[in-house]
Amino acid sequence: MSYAPSAAAVKKIDGIIAPYPEKSAALLPVLRVVQDELGCVPPEAETWVAAKLGIQPIRIREVLSFYTMFRRRPAGKTIIQVCRNLSCTLAGAEDIIGFLKERLHVGPDGTTPDGRITLVTVECLGHCDHSPCLQIDGIDHGPVTRDGVAALLEELRAHE
Amino acid sequence: MSEDAVRLIPADEGSWRLEAYLRRGGYEAARKAVMSMAPADVITEVRKAGLRGRGGAGFPAGLKWSFVPQGGAGPKYLCVNADEGEPGTFKDRAILVRNPHQLIEGMTIAAFGVGIRKAFIYVRGEYGRIAGRLREAIAEAEDEGFLGGGIFGSGFDLEVIVHLGAGAYICGEETALLESIEGRRGQPRLKPPFPAVVGLFRAPTAINNVETLANVPLIIGRGADWFLGRGLPKDGGTRLFGVSGAVRRPGLYELPMGTQLRTIIEIHAGGPPEGVAIKAVIPGGLSAPALRPDELDVTMDFDALARAGSMLGSAGIIVIGDKIPILDVLKVMARFYAHESCGQCTPCRIGTSWIHKTVMRIGEGQGRASDLDHILRLADGMKGRTLCPMGDAAALPVQALVTKFRDELEKAVAR
Ligand SMILES: Cc1cc2nc3c(=O)[nH]c(=O)nc-3n(C[C@H](O)[C@H](O)[C@H](O)COP(=O)(O)O)c2cc1C
Ligand code: SF4
Ligand code: FES
Numbered sequence: 001m002s003y004a005p006s007a008a009a010v011k012k013i014d015g016i017i018a019p020y021p022e023k024s025a026a027l028l029p030v031l032r033v034v035q036d037e038l039g040c041v042p043p044e045a046e047t048w049v050a051a052k053l054g055i056q057p058i059r060i061r062e063v064l065s066f067y068t069m070f071r072r073r074p075a076g077k078t079i080i081q082v083c084r085n086l087s088c089t090l091a092g093a094e095d096i097i098g099f100l101k102e103r104l105h106v107g108p109d110g111t112t113p114d115g116r117i118t119l120v121t122v123e124c125l126g127h128c129d130h131s132p133c134l135q136i137d138g139i140d141h142g143p144v145t146r147d148g149v150a151a152l153l154e155e156l157r158a159h160e
Numbered sequence: 161m162s163e164d165a166v167r168l169i170p171a172d173e174g175s176w177r178l179e180a181y182l183r184r185g186g187y188e189a190a191r192k193a194v195m196s197m198a199p200a201d202v203i204t205e206v207r208k209a210g211l212r213g214r215g216g217a218g219f220p221a222g223l224k225w226s227f228v229p230q231g232g233a234g235p236k237y238l239c240v241n242a243d244e245g246e247p248g249t250f251k252d253r254a255i256l257v258r259n260p261h262q263l264i265e266g267m268t269i270a271a272f273g274v275g276i277r278k279a280f281i282y283v284r285g286e287y288g289r290i291a292g293r294l295r296e297a298i299a300e301a302e303d304e305g306f307l308g309g310g311i312f313g314s315g316f317d318l319e320v321i322v323h324l325g326a327g328a329y330i331c332g333e334e335t336a337l338l339e340s341i342e343g344r345r346g347q348p349r350l351k352p353p354f355p356a357v358v359g360l361f362r363a364p365t366a367i368n369n370v371e372t373l374a375n376v377p378l379i380i381g382r383g384a385d386w387f388l389g390r391g392l393p394k395d396g397g398t399r400l401f402g403v404s405g406a407v408r409r410p411g412l413y414e415l416p417m418g419t420q421l422r423t424i425i426e427i428h429a430g431g432p433p434e435g436v437a438i439k440a441v442i443p444g445g446l447s448a449p450a451l452r453p454d455e456l457d458v459t460m461d462f463d464a465l466a467r468a469g470s471m472l473g474s475a476g477i478i479v480i481g482d483k484i485p486i487l488d489v490l491k492v493m494a495r496f497y498a499h500e501s502c503g504q505c506t507p508c509r510i511g512t513s514w515i516h517k518t519v520m521r522i523g524e525g526q527g528r529a530s531d532l533d534h535i536l537r538l539a540d541g542m543k544g545r546t547l548c549p550m551g552d553a554a555a556l557p558v559q560a561l562v563t564k565f566r567d568e569l570e571k572a573v574a575r
């Protein structure tokens with residue numbers, strides 16, 4: 001299967017590449033555009049990106065496997081990232097993670113059976129003064145309690 | 161003079177907007193530098209101000225800039241380190257959110273001093289939304305002629321590119337950051353050559369932390385002596401102290417360099433909550449060796465903390481209360497470094513994962529009498545034997561916990 005991003009994405013990608021002295025340097029931001037569009041970076045997209053930036057496909061694989069924010073397989077529509085580093089642990093992060101696992105019926109790094117939500121645990125989100133904290137689709141929340149998390153899940157459901 | 165004008169984190173409404181920054185006297189220092197100073201004088205003034213790097217190592221910023229070769233026809237780059245991955249640290253986020261123009265102005269002055277025309281701001285991937293605000297600020301500055309071509313109508317140009325990371329602590333290490341901007345895995349490079357000579361795209365490169373650069377307009381605008389007066393005689397300015405953990409008022413406190421650690425915790429952050437006593441304090445991000453409650457009468461500056469056997473690092477203070485088992489702290493620490501090792505050097509790759517496995521085994525009640533010594537030996541084997549400072553950053557805080565809280569950990573092992 002071959003892949004080509006939408007015209008809008010291609011335009012965005014061209015804009016991203018332009019200021020870099022070497023095209024290949026735009027790899028991380030370009031992969032992000034692809035992932036935003038497809039939900040992950042599948043093998044056929046690797047081929048497209050490699051051709052676009054004039055690099056070997058293996059370079060794409062190397063980068064995808066190194067950075068935790070890149071996914072090679074689809075995840076849920078919504079991604080919940082819960083911090084479990086020290087400040088958050090001191091403030092009860094493990095309890096929040098346990099509560100989320102129970103509510104969503106998934107393990108960490110798991111997706112709900114309906115494909116809606118993926119739960120991942122992460123290291124420090126740089127929001128330690130609001131610990132325990134989490135990020136839902138890029139938006140920070142904290143400090144959160146069990147009740148607060150339940151309300152956030154309700155909100156997600158309401159926005160379906 | 162309003163206090164907001166000299167704060168890194170101002171309190172005025174809409175503080176991140178250009179008009180608010182201009183009201184606080186923004187871009188006057190850059191105008192002064194570009195229109196009336198020689199580049200070499202900019203570097204001299206910053207050297208006189210004793211501005212030490214706020215990213216972790218505390219290297220003097222002006223001295224670092226002076227290592228970048230002057231003149232020459234080829235490109236040179238400025239890289240801003242906004243990776244902020246050190247656990248317990250949330251200061252650069254605050255600058256990006258509340259005062260992005262002061263960072264941009266600092267970049268302009270630094271670039272003018274070093275003779276740079278292209279800069280990258282490496283923002284950690286998790287700060288994607290914050291990067292959006294930064295891009296807006298850059299566009300505002302370009303529209304007003306404070307950035308881009310012919311700054312202030314002079315012949316000086318500076319182009320700024322925001323580059324988002326994608327989740328990897330090691331990319332905060334300066335040479336890994338360069339690799340990451342070049343579109344590769346964030347694996348640190350062997351030094352020397354130092355980035356000042358061979359850096360981004362093999363060109364001379366200056367790399368500085370967000371907070372470091374945000375201080376530069378204050379130095380150029382008000383002078384090195386004023387800046388030194390705000391801190392210590394050889395270590396000028398204020399510092400953004402982040403406090404999290406067992407305190408009543410977690411948050412960011414902008415105080416003179418050299419403020420007492422105990423004062424920050426007890427007075428500013430309100431001390432531990434009712435019924436909690438302090439068991440340990442990590443003074444400068446997770447990689448800084450922990451201090452015991454009887455070691456808190458130390459001033460928060462690079463040299464004093466080094467003498468106390470720890471480091472100022474990112475000035476992210478984590479207060480650990482007496483209800484938390486030290487083993488839990490050790491578990492988080494061991495997991496973090498094992499997860500974040502880039503894997504290039506054997507002592508770091510094997511050492512961090514072996515320490516992690518040993519700590520987890522103790523946690524499962526399967527501890528062996530030799531485990532703590534084993535951990536200390538593994539940590540010793542990493543120190544000074546790795547390509548980048550992460551080997552030490554992983555070994556030292558583990559050793560400190562095991563040594564200082566040995567009695568408690570022995571009990572966990574024997575359980
Ligand atoms: C493992 C590791 C992680 C680091 N992470 C950061 C970081 O997130 N932000 C930062 O500014 N410096 C970080 N540093 C320090 C940088 O390597 C470098 O010293 C700094 O960006 C220089 O800027 P400064 O002199 O203005 O402090 C890290 C260093 C190491 C070894
Ligand atoms: S010390 Fe660790 S993080 Fe640094 S280069 Fe070696 S393996 Fe990578
Ligand atoms: S430890 Fe959780 S945000 Fe820093």
